Amino acid sequence: MGDLCVGEVGGKRPNGFDLGNSPFEVAAADVMGKTVIQSTRAGTVGVNAAVRARQLYVSSLVIAKATVRTVLRAQPDLVTVVAMGWEGRIRTDEDELCALYLRNLLQGREPDHNSVKALILASEHSWKFDDPLASQYHPEDRDIALQIDSIPMAIKVRREKGLFVARAETVVTPDLPK
Numbered sequence: 001m002g003d004l005c006v007g008e009v010g011g012k013r014p015n016g017f018d019l020g021n022s023p024f025e026v027a028a029a030d031v032m033g034k035t036v037i038q039s040t041r042a043g044t045v046g047v048n049a050a051v052r053a054r055q056l057y058v059s060s061l062v063i064a065k066a067t068v069r070t071v072l073r074a075q076p077d078l079v080t081v082v083a084m085g086w087e088g089r090i091r092t093d094e095d096e097l098c099a100l101y102l103r104n105l106l107q108g109r110e111p112d113h114n115s116v117k118a119l120i121l122a123s124e125h126s127w128k129f130d131d132p133l134a135s136q137y138h139p140e141d142r143d144i145a146l147q148i149d150s151i152p153m154a155i156k157v158r159r160e161k162g163l164f165v166a167r168a169e170t171v172v173t174p175d176l177p178k
Contacts, residue, residue, distance in 0.1 A: 005039075009041060011137065020136055057071060061101060081106075082099070093125065097116055
């Protein structure tokens with residue numbers, strides 16, 4: 001069914017998985033044209049909980065603006081933004097800030113990237129990327145995650161044959177409406 005298993009439990013790659021939930025690891029892997037099965041303790045849980053969503057997108061700061069452009073193009077009556085936090089149970093600054101960033105874009109405001117980055121770098125979860133005992137957290141992952149609006153892609157999630165399937169949608173649209 002899939003070519004690679006990617007994911008984490010407690011931030012660590014589970015036994016039998018090909019890669020952890022690390023953008024740095026995935027960027028170095030040969031994933032082109034392959035089906036990747038992903039499981040995380042936050043994002044996957046959130047997708048499974050969104051059973052009544054008419055359209056579902058997963059996002060991050062890296063693809064925030066492209067995601068918002070895609071959502072707004074559909075002119076929805078209601079948009080719900082959910083910050084999943086740590087394992088979908090514990091609020092985290094970076095997920096809350098991403099949700100606020102998305103909300104501001106949805107409402108036509110352009111938040112300052114440097115301010116968002118500074119708040120995330122000062123957050124309690126940022127330290128783990130500098131901890132030599134937490135080798136599953138590559139410092140490069142933090143750097144990648146802070147490349148705000150750097151990828152013009154939204155990730156739409158659909159249910160197909162009983163499974164959730166996430167596919168990238170390239171976004172080529174003018175700037176957000178004011």
